[in-house]
Amino acid sequence: MLRTSALFATTLAAAAGPLASEAAAQSSAYTPTGIGMGGFRLFPILDLGVGYTSNVFADSVNEQSDIRYTINPSLRLASEWSTHALNFYFSAPAELHGDFESQNKVDLIGSVDGQLDVSRTFNLTANASYADAYETLADSPSTVITPTPIHYSHSKLGLGAEKTFNRVSLTAGFATETYDFEDERDFNGVLIEQDDRDHTMLGAAVRAGYSISPATSFFVEGRYHKFDYDLIPPAVFVNRDSDGYEALAGVAFEVSNLITGEVSAGYLTQSYDQPGVENSDGVAAHARVRWQPDALVGVTFEADREIQAGGAVASISNTVTQLDFGLDYAFRRNVEVGLGVKYRIDDYTGIDREDDRWGYDASVAYYFNRGFGLFTTVGHDKQSTSGVNFGREFDVTYAEVGIRLRR
Numbered sequence: 001m002l003r004t005s006a007l008f009a010t011t012l013a014a015a016a017g018p019l020a021s022e023a024a025a026q027s028s029a030y031t032p033t034g035i036g037m038g039g040f041r042l043f044p045i046l047d048l049g050v051g052y053t054s055n056v057f058a059d060s061v062n063e064q065s066d067i068r069y070t071i072n073p074s075l076r077l078a079s080e081w082s083t084h085a086l087n088f089y090f091s092a093p094a095e096l097h098g099d100f101e102s103q104n105k106v107d108l109i110g111s112v113d114g115q116l117d118v119s120r121t122f123n124l125t126a127n128a129s130y131a132d133a134y135e136t137l138a139d140s141p142s143t144v145i146t147p148t149p150i151h152y153s154h155s156k157l158g159l160g161a162e163k164t165f166n167r168v169s170l171t172a173g174f175a176t177e178t179y180d181f182e183d184e185r186d187f188n189g190v191l192i193e194q195d196d197r198d199h200t201m202l203g204a205a206v207r208a209g210y211s212i213s214p215a216t217s218f219f220v221e222g223r224y225h226k227f228d229y230d231l232i233p234p235a236v237f238v239n240r241d242s243d244g245y246e247a248l249a250g251v252a253f254e255v256s257n258l259i260t261g262e263v264s265a266g267y268l269t270q271s272y273d274q275p276g277v278e279n280s281d282g283v284a285a286h287a288r289v290r291w292q293p294d295a296l297v298g299v300t301f302e303a304d305r306e307i308q309a310g311g312a313v314a315s316i317s318n319t320v321t322q323l324d325f326g327l328d329y330a331f332r333r334n335v336e337v338g339l340g341v342k343y344r345i346d347d348y349t350g351i352d353r354e355d356d357r358w359g360y361d362a363s364v365a366y367y368f369n370r371g372f373g374l375f376t377t378v379g380h381d382k383q384s385t386s387g388v389n390f391g392r393e394f395d396v397t398y399a400e401v402g403i404r405l406r407r
Contacts, residue, residue, distance in 0.1 A: 028333040029334075029370070030367045030369065031370065033407075034078075035407055037077070039080055039081055040077050040079050040080065041077070041080055042407075043075070043076040043077075044073075044406065045074045045075075045076075045404065045405070045406045046071075046072070046074075046404070046405045046406070047070065047071075047073075047375070047403075047405075048071060048402050048403050049069070049072075049375070049400045049401060049403075050070070050400065050402065051069075051070060051400030051401070051402075052066075052068070052398065052399050053066055053068060053396060053397070054395070054397040054398070055394055055395060055397075056100050056103055058137040058138040058140075058145075058383075058394040059145055059392070059394060060393045063395075064099075066098055066099050066103070068095050068096065068097045069096045069097075069098075070093065070094065070095055070096075070400065071094045071096075072091065072092075072093040072094070074089070074090065074091035074092075075088075075090045076088070076089050077089075083117045084114070084115060084116055084117050085113075085114055085115040086114040086115075087112065087113050088111070088112050089110065089111045090109065090111075091107075092106060092107065092108055092109070093106070093109075094107075102147045103149065107131065107133040107134060108132045110129065110130055110131075111127065111129035111130075112127065113127035122163045122164070123162055124159075125158075125160040125162075125173075126157075126159050126160070127156075128155075128156065128158070129154075129155070130153070130154070130155045131154045133151075134149035134150065134151055135149055136149055138381055138383075138394065140311075141311035141312040141315075141346075141355075141391065142311075143313070143390075144186050145186070145187070145392075146184045146187075146192060147185075147186070147187055150181060150182065151181070151182040152179060152180060152182065152194075153178075153180045154177065154178070154179050154180075155177070156176070156178075157176050158176075159173060160174075161173070167210055167211045168208070168209070168211075169207075169209040169210075170206075170207070170208055170209075171205075171206070171208075171209070172204075172206045172207075173204070173205050174202075174204050175201075175202075175204075176201065176202050177201045177203075178199075178200045178201075179197065179199055179200075179309075180198050181195065181198055182194060183195060195230065196229070196231050196237075196240075196313075197229075197311055198229065198230040199227055199229040199309060200227075201225060202225065202226045202228070203224065203225040203226075204224045205222065205223045206221065206222050207220070207221040208220055215254040215255065216251065216253045216254070217251070217252050217253075218250070219249070220247075220248065220249050221246075221250070221264065222247055223246040223248070224243070224244075224245045225243065225245070226242070227240065227241060227242050227309050227317065228241055232273075237313065237314045238314055238315075238350055239272070239274040240274070240310055240316050240317070241273040241274075242272045242273060242316065242317055243270070244269050244280070244307055245268070246266060246267070246284040246306070247266045247268075248266035248284060248286070249264060250263050250264025250265065251264075258291060258292060259290070259291050260289075260290050260292075261288045261290055261301075262287070262288055263286075263287045263289065264285070264287070265284065265286075266285075267281070267282075268281070268282060268283070268307060269281045270307045270317060270349075272316055274316055274350065277316060277349065277350055280307060280319055282305075282319065284305055284306060285303060286303070286304050286305075287301065287302060287304075288300075288301075288302050296329060296331070296333070297328070297330075298327070298328045299326070300324075300325070300326040301324070301325055301326075302323070302324040303322070303323050304321070304322050305319070305320070305321045306319075306320055308320045310348065310349065310350070312353060313351075315349060315350050315353070315389075317350075318346045318347065318349070319346075319347040320344065320345070320346055320347075321344070322344040323342065323344075325341045325342075326338070326339065326340045326341075327339040327340075334367040334373075336363075336365040337363070337364050338362065338363040338364075339360070339363075340360060340361050340362075341358075342357075342359050343356075343358045344356075344357045344358070348387075351387070351388075351389040352388040352389050353385065353387040353388075354385065354386050355384070355385045356384050356385070356386075357383040358381075358382055359379060359380055359381035359382065360379060361378070361380075362378055363375065363376065367404075370406070370407075371405060371407055372403070372405060373403070374402070374404070375402055375403075375404055376399070376400065376401045376402075377399065377400045378397075378399040378400075379398050379399075380396065381394075381395075382396075
């Protein structure tokens with residue numbers, strides 16, 4: 001399923017950023033240096049791979065395996081200024097299938113982000129992104145299997161500001177996201193409506209923090225979001241328009257450079273325009289923690305419980321609970337090992353359906369020098385479902401090997 005919680009990350013863009021860089025990014029003879037371009041540095045990467053999937057259509061009844069070939073070029077252009085920052089990113093990952101050519105796809109993804117340092121205690125941030133992409137069948141909430149992936153576009157804009165007053169910090173942000181899905185047909189040629197998923201999300205967030213030490217601060221945060229769908233009844237079954245908020249309290253910390261992150265919890269509520277649908281209320285929670293015992297090993301943990309946009313037929317929204325665990329290890333600096341485990345629950349509002357999904361992936365990359373390496377990935381995803389309006393169940397195992405060229 002398309003994850004939409006990134007909306008709230010962009011609303012606090014001034015305080016946002018990667019939890020931590022990969023352990024392998026430590027400077028060494030195997031670290032790419034990029035190409036100097038004035039005040040910028042360009043980092044190009046090209047991955048070429050061949051892989052296997054055990055279940056192309058994410059189907060529990062008629063599993064079909066296939067070989068797929070992947071081409072993934074990407075470019076990252078990062079500023080090297082002493083103050084301010086400006087970064088660009090573009091990628092065009094492509095998949096070509098051996099037997100099921102209908103699953104071939106090319107995604108186009110681009111983004112830009114920047115920071116304006118007005119003073120030592122005040123900065124402004126902005127970010128924008130656009131994707132012309134395809135939703136894989138394993139990610140689709142639809143109960144109908146389509147012969148081709150669902151095409152959609154996604155655009156996002158975020159603005160943020162942060163001001164520090166001695167021990168007190170104030171952060172505010174605004175973000176908007178738009179999704180536009182194209183209709184698809186099933187194997188019998190019957191039209192599968194997707195326009196009912198087209199929507200815009202608006203979000204705003206404000207945070208006030210108090211530092212009790214240079215490494216620890218407590219904060220309170222308020223988040224507001226609104227889902228505005230293009231179609232309403234009678235054009236569709238239900239009115240999916242809704243709005244809600246989260247009230248949170250938490251702590252951001254750094255323990256001797258070994259453990260960094262932030263944890264918050266509080267209350268969430270969502271009200272719906274559809275008559276007869278009760279509000280969704282409950283616990284809101286967010287956590288981002290990284291433990292890095294040395295320069296080559298890192299362990300990350302992330303957790304979220306929040307409201308996301310609905311996608312299944314007649315559903316209005318999802319209450320999503322998600323846990324992610326990751327491990328990265330740079331062995332002898334030229335061997336990167338990664339392991340990820342994830343678990344997610346989607347509890348749909350407006351229908352009787354709950355999807356449980358877990359998966360793992362493991363990867364190894366071996367670099368001969370800064371510019372050339374080999375990589376391999378293996379993973380598994382499993383989804384189960386329950387309720388009167390149950391969704392799809394499936395098991396998918398995948399693997400890939402390839403070469404990586406970078407500068």
